[in-house]
Amino acid sequence: MGTRTLLGKALNRLASKVTPPAPSAPQPEAAPTEPAEPRPAPAAAVEPAETPIPMPVLKPEHVVGARLFADREQMISWLPVPEGAVIAEVGVARGDFSEIMLKHLQPKQFVAFDLFDMHEYPIFWGIPSEVLFEGLTHHDFYRKRFSDRSSLVTLEVGPSHEGMARYDDGTFDLIYIDAGHDYESVRRDAVVARAKLKDDGVLVFNDYIMYDHLIGTPYGIIQVVNDIVVNDGWHVVGFALQKDMFCDIAIQAAPLAADSADAGD
Numbered sequence: 001m002g003t004r005t006l007l008g009k010a011l012n013r014l015a016s017k018v019t020p021p022a023p024s025a026p027q028p029e030a031a032p033t034e035p036a037e038p039r040p041a042p043a044a045a046v047e048p049a050e051t052p053i054p055m056p057v058l059k060p061e062h063v064v065g066a067r068l069f070a071d072r073e074q075m076i077s078w079l080p081v082p083e084g085a086v087i088a089e090v091g092v093a094r095g096d097f098s099e100i101m102l103k104h105l106q107p108k109q110f111v112a113f114d115l116f117d118m119h120e121y122p123i124f125w126g127i128p129s130e131v132l133f134e135g136l137t138h139h140d141f142y143r144k145r146f147s148d149r150s151s152l153v154t155l156e157v158g159p160s161h162e163g164m165a166r167y168d169d170g171t172f173d174l175i176y177i178d179a180g181h182d183y184e185s186v187r188r189d190a191v192v193a194r195a196k197l198k199d200d201g202v203l204v205f206n207d208y209i210m211y212d213h214l215i216g217t218p219y220g221i222i223q224v225v226n227d228i229v230v231n232d233g234w235h236v237v238g239f240a241l242q243k244d245m246f247c248d249i250a251i252q253a254a255p256l257a258a259d260s261a262d263a264g265d
């Protein structure tokens with residue numbers, strides 16, 4: 001079994017493992033105190049109100065013709081992407097899903113947008129970065145992994161919304177979004193990605209889930225995707241399940257072509 005396979009298995013295992021929080025240290029017993037003077041009730045709470053993130057709700061017409069897939073690899077291989085496409089992955093990590101997209105979609109150009117700074121964290125996904133990137137920097141690891149396809153794979157280092165902005169509008173046939181997962185980051189990426197997508201291009205968002213139950217963090221993907229679909233007239237074309245429900249959703253501005261909807265039947 002190769003190192004990469006072993007690592008992949010370790011990643012999968014660790015990704016579904018939650019380290020329980022350390023038990024809190026016992027608190028010293030409080031010294032007995034005199035009963036406190038009764039105090040006036042505080043004035044009405046003055047906590048600053050947080051602006052809620054809008055959550056448009058999908059309706060049946062938004063999912064007409066959409067297909068359900070057992071996993072994201074199956075969905076990617078089905079998507080209506082032309083031969084010789086230009087594809088971007090926004091947030092690539094070790095390149096495991098880049099590999100899958102390259103295999104199934106055979107693009108003429110693949111652009112990998114990432115901060116490429118994961119090696120700076122001593123541990124990532126519960127694995128020492130040294131092990132994750134085989135002693136290399138994140139950038140060098142990814143570049144080495146795809147060195148046999150260097151004319152095809154372009155690395156764009158830095159914040160993804162800035163990197164995408166350097167490309168002409170209408171460049172990409174497919175953009176896979178999986179970088180920052182908080183609402184603002186996803187929204188920023190989605191705004192630029194839409195401009196850089198061809199009219200009949202597809203946006204795929206990883207982690208269509210409200211909350212990361214493995215690390216206890218809210219995500220903003222559902223709000224961003226639903227806003228595009230409900231308020232801007234896009235359509236859901238595919239939905240891919242994942243064992244921990246970190247599902248993928250594919251959306252398109254143009255209605256689904258009948259031949260794509262039938263593909264695989």
Ligand SMILES: C[S@@+](CC[C@H](N)C(=O)[O-])C[C@H]1O[C@@H](n2cnc3c(N)ncnc32)[C@H](O)[C@@H]1O
Nearest residue numbers: 091092093096097114115158159160178179180
């Ligand atoms: C969940 S990982 C991507 C996993 C990858 N798509 C896959 O499926 O194998 C998220 C990646 O996004 C990158 N990232 C996070 N915030 C970013 C940002 N603002 N701009 C560019 N990359 C970012 C991280 O460095 C990391 O590599």
